[in-house]
Amino acid sequence: MSNAIKAANTATRTHTGKVEKKEYMKHGWFWTILFALVSIAWIYPILLVVFNSFKQKIYISSQTFSLPNAKSWVGLSNYTDGIEKTDFISSFWWTVVITVGSVALILLCTSMCAWWIVRVDNWAAKGLYLLFLFNMIVPFQMVMYPLAKLTDMFSLNTPWGLWIIYLGFGAGLAVFMFTGVVKGIPSEIEEAAMIDGASVPRTFFTVVVPMMKPSIVSVAILETMWIWNDYLLPYLTLDGNKYMTISIAVQYLKGGYGAVDMGAMMGCLVLAIIPIVVFYLFCQKFIIAGVTAGAVKG
Amino acid sequence: MVTMIGKSIRRWWAVFALPTFAAFIIGFVAPFVIGIYLSFTKFTTITDARWVGFKNYRGVFSDPDFVHALIFTVAFTVVTTILINVLAFFVAYMFTRAMRGANLFRGVFFMPNLIGGIVLGYIWQLLLNGVLAHWGLSLTYKGIYGFWGLVILMCWQQIGYMMVIYIAGLQSLPSDVMEAAQVDGANARQTLFHVTIPLMMPSITVCTFLTVTNGFKLFDQNLALTNGAPSNSSEMLALNIYNTFYGRVGFEGVGQAKAVVFFIIVAVIAIIQNRLTTSKEVQA
Numbered sequence: 346m347s348n349a350i351k352a353a354n355t356a357t358r359t360h361t362g363k364v365e366k367k368e369y370m371k372h373g374w375f376w377t378i379l380f381a382l383v384s385i386a387w388i389y390p391i392l393l394v395v396f397n398s399f400k401q402k403i404y405i406s407s408q409t410f411s412l413p414n415a416k417s418w419v420g421l422s423n424y425t426d427g428i429e430k431t432d433f434i435s436s437f438w439w440t441v442v443i444t445v446g447s448v449a450l451i452l453l454c455t456s457m458c459a460w461w462i463v464r465v466d467n468w469a470a471k472g473l474y475l476l477f478l479f480n481m482i483v484p485f486q487m488v489m490y491p492l493a494k495l496t497d498m499f500s501l502n503t504p505w506g507l508w509i510i511y512l513g514f515g516a517g518l519a520v521f522m523f524t525g526v527v528k529g530i531p532s533e534i535e536e537a538a539m540i541d542g543a544s545v546p547r548t549f550f551t552v553v554v555p556m557m558k559p560s561i562v563s564v565a566i567l568e569t570m571w572i573w574n575d576y577l578l579p580y581l582t583l584d585g586n587k588y589m590t591i592s593i594a595v596q597y598l599k600g601g602y603g604a605v606d607m608g609a610m611m612g613c614l615v616l617a618i619i620p621i622v623v624f625y626l627f628c629q630k631f632i633i634a635g636v637t638a639g640a641v642k643g
Numbered sequence: 644m645v646t647m648i649g650k651s652i653r654r655w656w657a658v659f660a661l662p663t664f665a666a667f668i669i670g671f672v673a674p675f676v677i678g679i680y681l682s683f684t685k686f687t688t689i690t691d692a693r694w695v696g697f698k699n700y701r702g703v704f705s706d707p708d709f710v711h712a713l714i715f716t717v718a719f720t721v722v723t724t725i726l727i728n729v730l731a732f733f734v735a736y737m738f739t740r741a742m743r744g745a746n747l748f749r750g751v752f753f754m755p756n757l758i759g760g761i762v763l764g765y766i767w768q769l770l771l772n773g774v775l776a777h778w779g780l781s782l783t784y785k786g787i788y789g790f791w792g793l794v795i796l797m798c799w800q801q802i803g804y805m806m807v808i809y810i811a812g813l814q815s816l817p818s819d820v821m822e823a824a825q826v827d828g829a830n831a832r833q834t835l836f837h838v839t840i841p842l843m844m845p846s847i848t849v850c851t852f853l854t855v856t857n858g859f860k861l862f863d864q865n866l867a868l869t870n871g872a873p874s875n876s877s878e879m880l881a882l883n884i885y886n887t888f889y890g891r892v893g894f895e896g897v898g899q900a901k902a903v904v905f906f907i908i909v910a911v912i913a914i915i916q917n918r919l920t921t922s923k924e925v926q927a
Contacts, residue, residue, distance in 0.1 A: 370740045377743045384751040390766050390799070397769065409773030454663040461659035464652045473664065480671050482913040484860050486884045487906040488674035490899060491681065494689050495674055513670015516663055536648050545655045574759030576863045577885070592761045596867065599765070611769075614762055621757045629750060632757070636804060637811040640849050 391618060398423050398615045402608035419608070427612030431594035437620075440590040442504045443579065444572045447511035451519050451568050452561055454512055459523030460553055464532065474524065480517030485577060488514070493581040502584045510582060511572055519564050522639065526560040527553070559634075566628070566635030573621075591617050682899040687892070699900035708875045709901060712883035719790060719879065720858035723797045727854050728847070731802045735809030736835070749810070753803035764867020767796045782869055789869040789877025796864055801857065805850045812846030813839070852916040859909055880905055 370376065396412055397405045404417040411417075427433060462470040492510070496502050501509060530553065538548045554561075576592040583589070589597065595617060598610050625632065652659070677689065682699055684692035703709055734752065738745040755763065771792050772781050782792050816839065824838045840847075862881040865871070871878030871886065878886070884905060887898035 370742055373742055376737060380737070380742070380748045381744060384748050387751050387799070388754070390770050393770055393773075394766050405769070406772070406776070409769060409776070454666070457659040458663035461652060461656065465649050465656075467649075467653070469656075470660075473660065476667070476672070480667070482910050483671070483675065483906055484881070484902075484909050486860075486862075486881050486902045488671065488678055489885075489902070490888055490895070491674035491677040491689065492670065495669060495677075499669065501669070509666045510670045512663065513666035513668070516667050516671070520663070532648055539648060539651065545652055546658065549659075570757060574757075574762075574863075576759065576761050576866075592759050592863070595765065596761050599867070607769075610765060614765055617762045618758060622754070625754060625757055633753065633807050636756075636807050640808040640811075640846075640853070 394611055394614050394618070397607075398611035400608075400611075402606060405607040405611060423608040423612035424616065425612075426606065427598070427609035427616065430606065430609050431597055431613060432589065433591075433594055433613060433616060436589040436591050436594040437616075439504050439588050440573060440592075443507050443511075443590060444569055446505065446508040447515075447572050448565055448568045450508045450512050451515055452565055455516055455519035455564075456523050456554065456557060456561065457549065458516075459520050460527050460549060462520070463524050463527040464535075474520070477517045477520040480514075481521065485514070489577065489581060492578075496582040502582055504583070504588055507579060507582060510578070511568075514578070515568060515571065518639070519568065522560055522564055523557065526557050530556050560638065562631055563635035563638040566632050567639045570632075678899055678902060681896065682903045683896075685896045687895060695896065699896040700904070702894075702897040703900050703904055706887075706897070706901075708878065709880075709883055709887075711876070712878050712880050715786070715790065715878070716859060716861075716880045719793060719797075719861070720855055722794055723801075723858050724851060724854040726794065726798055727801050727805055728850055730798065731805035731850065732809050732843075732847075734802065735806045735813055736839075738806070739810055739813040749803075749806070752806055755800045756804045758800075760861075760863025761867045763796060763800055764864045767792060767799075768868055771795070783872035783877075786873065786876030789872070792868055793861070793864060793877070793879075796868060797858070797861070800864075801854060805854065808850055808853075809843070809846055812843050816842055848916065848919055852913070855912055855916070856909065859912065 393409070397409065399413045399419065399421075400408075400417040400423075401419045402423075404411075404413075408417070458473075462474050492514070496506060496510060500506065534556075535548050535552055538552045539545070543551070574592060576590075576596065579588075579590045580593050580596070583593075585593075595610070595613050598613060599605050681689070681692055683694060683696060685695050685698075686692035738749055758766075768782060775781050775784070775788070780788070782788050820838060820842065821834070824834045829837065860881055861879055862885070865877070865879045865882045866885075869877045871882055875883070875886075880901075884898055884901045887894050887901055891898075
């Protein structure tokens with residue numbers, strides 16, 4: 346009897362569920378039009394920078410909101426100026442090297458460390474875990490000055506050295522997220538693999554890593570967003586005469602000398618935004634999943 | 644029987660745990676410990692540090708710029724936390740109901756998050772200075788202009804991020820509870836305030852925490868938008884600490900003491916937040 350009611354209930358539920366899906370909200374068009382307008386306003390700041398990047402510099406501050414016209418149009422000269430003044434191409438390259446290297450190293454080392462912490466679970470592992478938790482609440486300004494001195498002292502002031510610094514300072518969140526995942530993986534599977542004669546590293550890479558895949562993608566996205574855009578850490582630690590990142594290059598235009606070259610600035614801003622937009626268009630699904638996972642766990 | 648595999652894994656500590664741990668010592672533990680020590684000394688480089696006790700800490704609170712930056716940061720954090728969370732929740736609520744184009748709008752709203760703080764700062768400097776120029780003003784005319792400029796920038800950047808978290812929360816609400824409310828005759832507003840929002844408390848605490856800490860730790864945007872101008876009146880805590888270190892010779896010790904105070908504030912917020920998250924969660 347009660348089963349019959351339950352069955353009936355589920356039937357109506359799926360039924361209404363289907364109907365609701367097709368039925369749009371009341372006043373739906375009003376909201377769609379409203380949000381369409383808001384969305385255009387939302388991307389307007391970026392469009393404004395794009396328009397201005399084609400204008401001669403004196404028109405950028407004086408007529409910010411007018412489209413480029415015959416008088417103010419300068420073609421791509423703002424871009425060439427910007428690239429030349431900041432050495433943008435090499436800044437872009439170093440940003441790629443730092444980001445890709447750091448993220449790869451973080452993923453490899455912290456996933457191994459997280460597995461070790463969860464499976465060993467002795468006092469050392471527990472202490473280590475608490476230290477990583479502590480790391481997540483410490484703001485960068487707390488360690489900024491000694492860290493800059495230490496990187497110089499150990500000659501870690503290169504893009505490769507920064508891989509280690511990012512692994513060290515960014516370990517907290519990655520270890521935390523990975524330990525959460527490993528705790529949910531039953532250890533029997535690994536035991537079976539080891540009994541079958543697999544070594545410890547082999548067990549990790551062929552049995553555990555495939556099961557951690559979704560979280561690896563999430564951590565990769567979160568760390569990439571952080572490291573790609575980070576300004577202060579590379580600015581303080583990198584040897585500024587040899588290496589710059591995109592953020593440092595943009596800030597350099599401002600801080601360099603006297604009046605800011607607004608033309609070159611607009612060119613650089615657009616060049617800085619393009620790779621991010623491309624990345625976003627291709628990985629939107631993973632990025633949103635990564636952000637959600639990070640928020641739930643963090 | 645974790646011990647059986649635990650034992651064999653433990654022997655591999657040098658491969659599995661040591662690399663992360665070694666980097667962690669260099670990148671975090673050592674600078675942290677040195678930082679605490681340096682806050683009690685007078686120094687220009689790490690090697691010439693001389694012990695001065697609590698003198699630096701007295702210097703922290705007798706610095707009017709620091710006190711101003713603290714008030715500015717707290718006010719900024721309160722305003723942005725409320726604005727961002729209310730707006731992001733509203734947007735997420737609208738987008739999870741059947742609306743044409745919701746997916747596209749969601750993509751647009753999220754996008755600013757991926758752009759770095761420095762670049763964001765200069766984008767908004769162009770726009771806001773362009774608007775203010777109509778009245779012959781600029782962002783650096785008064786501290787209050789920088790304040791609202793930063794608020795607008797932060798809202799633009801973070802609403803999309805929080806929206807994504809709220810959407811995930813709204814989509815995982817138990818459908819039987821929502822239906823029960825409907826069956827009991829609750830209207831949309833009653834359902835929102837008496838069912839949806841209480842059930843959304845975990846998401847709300849996470850987002851509140853993220854916006855509070857992001858507000859407190861804000862640096863790049865502050866540096867790029869106004870750099871504290873005019874005369875440090877739009878300077879936030881992180882920028883104030885940075886300027887004390889690298890802008891005033893002889894104040895490195897005070898700068899480090901400020902950094903410790905800053906750390907303690909952020910840590911206390913995080914701990915309070917953690918308590919709230921675990922106590923306020925409503926079971927469905």
